[in-house]
Amino acid sequence: MGVPLYQAKAEFFKTLGHPARIRILELLSERDHAVHELLEKISIEPSNLSQQLGVLRRTQLVTSNRAGGAVVYSIAVPEVRDLLLAGRRILTQLAAAQSQLGAELAVDLPES
Amino acid sequence: MGVPLYQAKAEFFKTLGHPARIRILELLSERDHAVHELLEKISIEPSNLSQQLGVLRRTQLVTSNRAGGAVVYSIAVPEVRDLLLAGRRILTQLAAAQSQLGAELAVDLPES
DNA sequence: ACTTGAGATGAAGAGTTTCGCAAGTCATGT
């Protein structure tokens, strides 16, 4: 393997490390969207959206097709859904742990 | 929810977007490790490792306990394994797609 | 009390990302 494996993995996760890109992937995992549709649902400058789409395109997570005047984007790797789900689950887990801590602190904690 | 949700998700994936942090999580998802054990398996300066552990600690993905002279780290959220697995699967998928493209190109491609 | 090994922390320089703007392409309607 050319590039060390963890490097590739890190690179991959880095791609998901941006709010707009996450939203794009979530929207696309529901159904294909034209750029102007994404633009309506994500509040962001067109050029910025285009940049983020470019990032996703370069990492091959999405593909684009011109449909007349519009450009339609699709998820290239369906497994992305699973990943987003797994992420959501962990986030829920973390949030639960934090609110539990909050509750304990609120109850005049018995021990430091 | 205070912070927009996608922001939180992005934040979370960003945490995984670093080779050392990925390796740490992979090693810890096998079993707990003391810092000096991680240091043996990951080639990185001690202080750098400590920084990356700090990042993981702050996002609550790992926890540390002092065991005499050593500090032992553990995965805080077991679901992380699933996430790493899902990531691996996608990466495999992408690699497969690329090598297929490679094969097609090698066969004197019939059409541009 | 002193030393030593194991980690953590702070700060600074280098490098990378992000965002908005201006300019460019491409297909469609006139």
Added chain:
DNA sequence: ACATGACTTGCGAAACTCTTCATCTCAAGT
């Protein structure tokens, strides 16, 4: 041919991340 709507691209300034160095803490052994 031209105007327009739909995207993309290049560019520079601001914001962030990474890595290393020097410094610090903590516990165990002497």
